[in-house]
Amino acid sequence: MDTTTSYLGLTLRHPLVASAGPLSQSVDQVKALADTGLGAVVLYSLFAEQVQRQAAHDLALEEEYAESFAEATSYFPSVDELANPAAGYLSLIERSAKAVDVPIIASLNASAVGSWTGFARQLVDAGASALECNIYLVPGDLTMTGAEVEAQHLEIVAAVKQAVDVPVAVKLSPYFSSPGNFALQVIEAGADGLVLFNRFLQPGVDVEQLAVVSGVHLSSPAEARVPRTWIAALRRQTKASLAASSGVESAADAIAHMLAGADVVMTTSALVRHGAGYAAKLIAGMDDWAQAKGYASVDEFRGLLAVPSDADPLGYHRSGYLAALEKAKSMYGSLRH
DSSP states (O other), X not given: OBOOEEETTEEESOSEXXXXXXXXXXXXXXXXXXXXXXXXXXXXXXXXXXXXXXXXXXXXXXXHHTTSOGGGGGGSOOHHHHXXXXXXXXXXXXXXXXXXXXXXXXXXXXXXXXXXXXXXXXXXXXXXSEXXXXXXXXXXXXXXXXXXXXXXXXXXXXXXXXXXXXXEEEEEOSOSSSHHHHHHHHHHTTOSEEEEOOOOOOOEEETTTTEEEOOOOOOOGGGGHHHHXXXXXXXXXXXXXXXXXXXXXXXXXXXXXXXXXXXXXEESHHHHHHOTTHHHHHHHHHHHHXXXXXXXXXXXXXXXXXXXXXXXHHHHHHHHHHHXXXXXXXXXXXXXX
């Protein structure tokens, strides 16, 4: 079966992709992921604040040593001594791109436009085939309107697109008043693709210690329903690439995303749980299913369950809602005694 697929204009050998996460922090880790047969690797996210903080630190050092004698230049800290996260990220891209034969996608996490956008160009120069911009904006200012939040997102997208000449995917949150319409606005602003969705790290509460507890939990298959719903709705409305993210634990989860219309399916939580090698099991499961169904390529079944382009959007989703309630009524109502 032909498993090649197109994502952001890049030709990938398989639609399963390693998303940004802790398993891509070294060249050896990237190689381990690529060796499983994955179509591409998205590196862990570099935060805009790290880039800006390092730039400010470097400027302060330059000013401090500006009046020093030439002989004193040997005392200027090296990159290693500075533990420069930006330099380390660039080095990882360069070395990874040489070490593997799949596209390396750099990931920048930001919440506002700033001087960090200039760094995006350096990511491309280092060898990134594409850039994923993860916009993680939680408006703590309660006077900030929804329109202002959306405008800030679109400003970031436009700034990043202006800075680079490679494809840009934008990773979004589902928490907008009209996610589908805003997704189309992001594409109109220049995004070559969308990654749906990022996950807010919502804190818990320790009732014994009376404290807010921060932490990261791995995604579960139930979380796949939100991105799958919007991918199915968007598939016939745009030619931009659509990547599904969250909730991929089994091959069936990945296949469901593709049936909804995803060009690629991204996973990290499953690989963290089971190890990088688990990707090969997911790939084999996806391929076995497609061959058993008689599909000669992934293009033959991608989007089969997407919302038809000529469907009445409101009526289509409303009928699905009513059907789900009727099914629930017959299923759970029968449990009564």
